[in-house]
Amino acid sequence: MEVFGDSNLVLNQIQGNWRTRDVKLRSYRAYLELLVRRFDDLRYAHLPRAQNQLAKALTTLASFMDFPIDVVMRPLVIESRIAPVYYCLIGETEVQDDLPWYHDIYQFLRSGTYPEVATAKDRRAPRQLATRFVICGETLYRRSTDGMFLLCLGRASAN
Incomplete structure (x- = not known):
């Protein structure tokens, strides 16, 4: 070892x-x-x-854990990725419609509208998330902590 x-x-x-x-x-x-x-x-x-x-x-x-001395622990498998984790997860999530993940944020910034089925509680999330994003032309960017704008993957539809 x-x-x-x-x-x-x-x-x-x-x-x-x-x-x-x-x-x-x-x-x-x-x-x-x-x-x-x-x-x-x-x-x-x-x-x-x-x-x-x-x-x-x-x-x-x-x-934070208590390991008894006579217990054999299984190895911990750590996977290394060359792309950021959030990028990998976007492709792995199950899409229920053909809209991009940021559609609700885009619509809120563009027109101040919420999804049709949104409850009062659901409306808080796009409002809070929108403070971290900006639209330039038709493209949505996320503001990073260092002031850079990060391009959001895909394009929001104009629906």
């Missing part, structure tokens, strides 16, 4: 090079010593914090 860490202090403590002086970390160290015995070959590698964001997120998630 290869262990990657972004803390030289922790890596050196795990390998036994340094003592664990912090009382709060001693129970973790004791538990880790039990886990280490399960592996025949164990290697440690230091990663800069900027390259270890996924591990930090997984560590945070794991800290």
Whole structure:
């Protein structure tokens, strides 16, 4: 097993090079010593914090869970995509009509109208979402946090 860490202090403590002086970390160290015995070959590698964001997120998630020592955990499969996730999800969603995902926002910005079946509660969403979008010509753009306009995929119909 290869262990990657972004803390030289922790890596050196795990390998036994340094003592664990912090009382709060001693129970973790004791538990880790039990886990280490399960592996025949164990290697440690230091990663800069900027390259270890996924591990930090997984560590945070794991800290909320209680794993019994005798339970075998299934591997966590992580899929890497070259396109942004929201772009992938747009193509995977089930379309119930031929209108683009942003049709209601477009119509609200263009004419101030809501979908015909919208209740008073449903009308809040297009109003709130519309503050993040702008129409230039006939094209809808989303305002990004850095001020850039992001082109919305597809074109809203003029219905």
